Amino acid sequence: MQAEAQFVYRLQTVGGFGGKSDQLNAYNVFVGDPGYFPRDLERYRAVTPASLQSAVDRYVRSAHRMTLSVVPRGRTNLAIPDSSPARVS
16 A cells, blocks of 8 residues: 555654654644554545545535646637636736
């Protein structure tokens, strides 16, 4: 499982950005427990195809989504159909 490997990999570095100290501090700040790692990892392990589909259905419905199309000036034919132009200087 790639997500689990990345999760553990982040804890291999002691100092610097993204290392163990950053992760412990993040857990302490956001959940009030620097030892939250095992419970956080379980959240990832608990994901199933059905629970993922349920989250997508709940949070990524078309009514709650915006699509951004960035195209070169003068190439509006490359933009998403029926989009509204916005100019940025």
